[in-house]
Amino acid sequence: ETGVTQSPTHLIKTRGQQVTLRCSSQSGHNTVSWYQQALGQGPQFIFQYYREEENGRGNFPPRFSGLQFPNYSSELNVNALELDDSALYLCASSPGHADAYEQYFGPGTRLTVT
Amino acid sequence: GEDVEQSLFLSVREGDSSVINCTYTDSSSTYLYWYKQEPGAGLQLLTYIFSNMDMKQDQRLTVLLNKKDKHLSLRIADTQTGDSAIYFCAEISGGGGNKLTFGTGTQLKVEL
Numbered sequence: 607e608t609g610v611t612q613s614p615t616h617l618i619k620t621r622g623q624q625v626t627l628r629c630s631s632q633s634g635h636n637t638v639s640w641y642q643q644a645l646g647q648g649p650q651f652i653f654q655y656y657r658e659e660e661n662g663r664g665n666f667p668p669r670f671s672g673l674q675f676p677n678y679s680s681e682l683n684v685n686a687l688e689l690d691d692s693a694l695y696l697c698a699s700s701p702g703h704a705d706a707y708e709q710y711f712g713p714g715t716r717l718t719v720t
Numbered sequence: 721g722e723d724v725e726q727s728l729f730l731s732v733r734e735g736d737s738s739v740i741n742c743t744y745t746d747s748s749s750t751y752l753y754w755y756k757q758e759p760g761a762g763l764q765l766l767t768y769i770f771s772n773m774d775m776k777q778d779q780r781l782t783v784l785l786n787k788k789d790k791h792l793s794l795r796i797a798d799t800q801t802g803d804s805a806i807y808f809c810a811e812i813s814g815g816g817g818n819k820l821t822f823g824t825g826t827q828l829k830v831e832l
Contacts (some may be wrong), residue, residue: 608762707751
């Protein structure tokens with residue numbers, strides 16, 4: 607158990623809708639990263655937040671956005687859902703910006719877009 | 721850009737050693753990782769190695785790094801059925817927010 611929790615566990619949405627996924631970091635961790643894992647693939651980096659500021663972004667369109675709150679919990683928002691957004695979304699927390707090489711993952715949220 | 725490659729599948733008998741291999745392209749990689757993913761679950765950090773090290777051992781796990789050939793391997797001694805999972809190799813380079821770049825994963829099947 608990493609102490610990183612995500613909600614919901616599973617979610618089904620319709621194309622064009624919007625979705626918010628949530629992550630609670632391990633206690634004491636102030637850096638959170640989000641990844642998308644399509645079926646049969648390795649996770650792909652979406653973005654990272656450090657102390658409520660975006661600190662790096664992968665090759666994802668602007669309709670993927672995030673927030674980090676003062677208690678270091680985090681949200682991933684996806685607008686205008688597409689079928690290809692169906693995936694497992696993983697968040698990972700790290701002890702700090704300088705220690706972001708240690709990333710501990712939550713169990714993920716399985717998103718299905720129909 | 722960064723690229724990480726792994727073989728897709730490995731089958732071993734219980735009690736044997738497993739060796740999972742990975743190659744990467746980014747010469748500025750600072751840390752290299754092995755994660756384990758069981759069906760329907762998130763990723764478990766197994767071990768990682770700093771790029772100036774050649775080897776790291778942690779109980780049944782041995783990581784070997786050949787920086788010249790950009791080759792990373794994970795050896796699991798005395799493989800058990802509970803080791804059946806997908807194993808991901810990943811690397812991190814300092815620029816761009818410390819993002820992990822993952823391979824496509826190696827599915828390890830342990831047979832009795």
